[in-house]
Amino acid sequence: MRTEFTSPVATIAVDPQGVRQVIWNLCLNALEAMCHQGTLTVRTAVQALLNTSYRSHMEPLTATQELLIEVIDTGPGMSLEVKEKIFEPFYSTKDGGTGLGLATVDRIIYNHKGRVEVDSQLGHGTTIRIHLPLLVTTDTASTHGGE
Numbered sequence: 001m002r003t004e005f006t007s008p009v010a011t012i013a014v015d016p017q018g019v020r021q022v023i024w025n026l027c028l029n030a031l032e033a034m035c036h037q038g039t040l041t042v043r044t045a046v047q048a049l050l051n052t053s054y055r056s057h058m059e060p061l062t063a064t065q066e067l068l069i070e071v072i073d074t075g076p077g078m079s080l081e082v083k084e085k086i087f088e089p090f091y092s093t094k095d096g097g098t099g100l101g102l103a104t105v106d107r108i109i110y111n112h113k114g115r116v117e118v119d120s121q122l123g124h125g126t127t128i129r130i131h132l133p134l135l136v137t138t139d140t141a142s143t144h145g146g147e
Contacts, residue, residue, distance in 0.1 A: 004043040009067055012134050018108040023069070025101040026128055030073035032094065033126065038074035049133060069130040078120040086118065
């Protein structure tokens with residue numbers, strides 16, 4: 001396992017249990033996909049928020065930056081058909097899988113006004129990117145001069 005974390009990020013309002021659950025579910029799925037061998041990388045970065053719509057029915061965001069969390073595995077990758085269904089509740093490719101892990105990831109990130117991207121091809125591993133807008137809290141604005 002490798003980690004590549006960005007420098008500290010300004011204080012943001014998130015549900016720590018929810019974000020912990022997201023990382024846990026993504027890492028567990030990656031390890032199982034690699035049959036517990038290969039390389040799992042968790043990487044974070046702060047980047048400018050592009051004009052990408054996070055969720056079309058939500059109010060406009062006031063954030064100018066986002067936290068990017070990537071979970072990258074060297075596993076077998078996914079077909080396009082599987083990739084299109086992985087966030088559907090009760091869809092699983094695992095024997096005995098409930099199909100709730102990635103549906104939970106998607107719901108938690110949705111509730112944080114974020115989005116999830118999947119980059120995967122058969123034979124080339126998978127990268128899951130979590131984009132979380134850095135919405136400045138009142139505490140952050142007073143501590144960092146509104147940065």
